[in-house]
Amino acid sequence: MLLACHKRPIDVETLRDASERVERDLFQEFDEEVTSRAIGQRVLHELHLIDTVAYIRFASVYQEFETIADFERMVSDMTGSGDLPFPVLGAR
Numbered sequence: 001m002l003l004a005c006h007k008r009p010i011d012v013e014t015l016r017d018a019s020e021r022v023e024r025d026l027f028q029e030f031d032e033e034v035t036s037r038a039i040g041q042r043v044l045h046e047l048h049l050i051d052t053v054a055y056i057r058f059a060s061v062y063q064e065f066e067t068i069a070d071f072e073r074m075v076s077d078m079t080g081s082g083d084l085p086f087p088v089l090g091a092r
Helices: 012-029 036-050 052-062 068-081
Strands: none
Touching (some): 012 036, 036 052
């Protein structure tokens, strides 16, 4: 999250609050091992609420974008509907 938000106008407290929500939600849903997918989806959700550029940065790595078309599709999906282009399971 810190790398995705690098040089963005986001204060540390906002990121701390978001990471605490992610952690709390995961503790409530999972008894033992948490998948990296579950973590990534919740982080995507939080970043979408905080900053679009940070969201795109994180998504580009998390979703392993390989071409500019991948970026274009995501931006088009976001600007067209305002919804998350990737499903976020268990998100609030």
